Amino acid sequence: MRTFAVHESTIAKRYATALAELASELNILDSIRDELAHFQALLAESPEMHEMMVSPTVSKESQHKLISTYLEYAKPNDLTANFLRLLIDKHRMALLNDVATAIVRVVDERAGRIQVKVETPKALTPSLVAKLEKSLADVTGKEVSLEISEKPELLGGLVIRMGSVMLDDSLRTQLHRLKEIMKG
Template sequence: MAAEDPSVSGVSGRYATALFELARDERSIDAVKADLDQFEAMLADSADLKRLVRSPVFSADTQLKALAAVLEQAGITGISANFLKVVTANRRLFAVTGVIRAFRALVAKFKGEATADVTVAETLSDKNLDVLKAALKSVTGKDVALNVKVDRSIIGGLVVKLGSRMVDSSLRTKLNSIKHAMKEAG
């Protein structure tokens, strides 16, 4: 399965495939995905957790003890917790964001969903997320899972990447286009 999808390759793809197959066999794909989403959100919100995950300075044992405490505090248990601990013990915790992304791609493919990467200037409301999902579903004919990232530097609008297609309606891009046009005219 990993070889069929270019976004699911390398170390991250191998770990994601193993996790996906285990979660599928245990009928817990949604629970594992929710746990990984929660862990990724915690990672995004904590500079200390990012440092723990990315820094080669920490020993595997130190990372494992710290990670176990974080997972317990967050209530992440079962397959997800065991998987993250194995990744840590194998000194591959630095690749966890790639593993999560690859796992999402495998889940989307399994469920017949498309996945869109959406970059916005500020957090979207649930209503706006639903409108965006509906619009993308009308284009693709599939349910669309969204990976939403907030990037205040785009000022306004949004950037949507769906497979190889990209729609950039960000204010930053529009301003840059005007700036280039003015330079060429002047």
């Protein structure tokens, strides 16, 4: 199962890279990101539509009809429309979330930004958030966009995720390590 996930992720990155290159050449990368995010949100809000778009049992014709209706409503640029059609034709619509996430990373990278997910046991004060943003910006050399979520089970400390890097300085993890050391 893990191999499949890695394979799917690799394919999604290839699609995202190709789309990002074309969008960059046309100077519409931000637009592509926004349009894919809009379609992604629509699928998230409608489980029925999501199922129709990713199910291998639904015909391409039915998926194309559904996409055509969406395209008439949303009126995205041609590159986004053609990309969504390509995902249908190649039976890759299930990769949309991964592709959209990769596109956001590309846009952020080119703009000198990085998305950082932070988990804390309780809400951080605005001053702590500002200090954390500044520290992470100093370390990465990039503008930091924090996504903070509360996870009471951490007990204390925090967990930081930046791309593929994870720093776990939670009390829960520290206690777990201590327990493992004491076991011998």
